[in-house]
Amino acid sequence: MSATAEPPTGARPAAPGAAVGCWLHGVVRSAGPAVLAGITGMDGGPVRAVPGAGLVAVVSAAPLAEYGEEPLRRNLEDLAWLERAARTHHEVVAALSRAGAVVPTRLATVYHDSDGVARLLAERAAGLAATLDRLTDRTEWGVKGYVGPDAAARAASGGARGGTAVGGAGAAYLRRRRAELTARDEGQRAAAEAAATVHEALAGYAVAAHRHAPQDRRLSGAPTAMVLNGAYLVDTAALSGFTALVAALAGRHPEVRLELTGPWPAYSFAEERPPEPARTLREAAR
Template sequence: MPDDAVYVYAIGDAGLAAALPGIAGVSGAPLRAVGSGALVAVVSSVDTAEFGDEALPRNLEDLGWLADTARAHHTVVDALARRHSVAPVRLATVYLDDANLRTMLDQRAAAFGAVLDRIRGRTEWGVKAFVIPPSADRHAAEQQPSVPSGTGAGRAYLMQRRAARDRAAEARRSAVDAAGQLHEELSRLTVASRHYPPQDPQLTGCRDEMVLNAAYLVDHAGEAAVRGRVERQGAPGLRLELTGPWAPYSFATVEQV
């Protein structure tokens, strides 16, 4: 239809076309395959009134719309990755029609082939590390006591607060060092790694400071080693979150080849 555009989820080998999952994509549209040579793009049709050049930038600023679209996008990519090695495409990647998409596949066939070779038989795992303040200092911060009256009491209070700050600073230094060592060890255990900036507490929903936010490309045979290394982390004051396996979003872009 002339008012339809082509929304792209992921790119894989030609065999992917024969095993598309029976799920709906963005806006409830059915999935289909657009192939060229040895490559196949998994796509669905979307309305240009929602995904066209004028509407898309506006919709991307709508948090509700963005969340729904991202959820549908991830659901499709995750279902594909459970069956095949696929290169996930960035959220809201839209082409005018199938012909334009095939042209892109032809022009970048070698690069996409290299990406698929890079991630075949591998998944992405994420590790986040958070500093846990000493429990007594956390409790004191939550209570927010008033300064006691009297010169001697006030001086003692300030010394206690200074000691609490010193303990928190030392706990943070130890946690940062432990997180750095963990990242180095995981990088040696895995095929590749990506180190991202720490996320804001408003995004994580956790008030503890994040000191490691990393992704790792892992062979299937190496997943147990990664999981075991994270579980063995014994640094006090450091809390770890291990997530995965995921489709290798962090390692599947053409620019990384």
């Protein structure tokens, strides 16, 4: 098992004597050498396990010259650095999730040393263990819904019925434009209603569900607006039924085009998360 993401630009092993912290990727029940072998961490080196309270935290070496509080704050404003860091972090979490349940941490959760990570495990052991129990033999699947071809076609042809009657060409243009906007609104309304119905059906089948805010078209890259951005926690044994339900709903609701994605680490359902990095470096420095 290996992660293929490249480390963020500038990531490299710390110079001898340099301070090195711990970038925390996630918490698992166990992580032996066979699980961790070949997984690349934030600095381009291997990840390692930090055990505590019957759990294991998986961390990367994080040279504080790059990942300390001030340099990290600057780097997080660099979109290219942030994209590469997020990809590397996700690849580690995804590799761990293929071996079993994992509670993924938020991006850029950095501790000063392994002792700080071990304290986290001791402080949050009960909640983290309960979350791991809840996620075991389950995976997260995403269903995105976009305004469908039928609705989009209605929007595009909405003004075709206009004529050049009373008022001349200017008035006819305004009528066509009004009809286009009305058709587009009606198409999006129909797609939104279908998306709500789809989400309700999928949520009823899944163990748990979240409906996230739709992505902007500049992020989704889709030609039509997103009306559903759902996440569903599904029992592994029930996956075939879930995918069949998605296909059936797509056939019943042509107003919305459905896209199934996954499996994903259970980012949307790991409510018991380690805290934000605000407590990490400051706490360990005391």
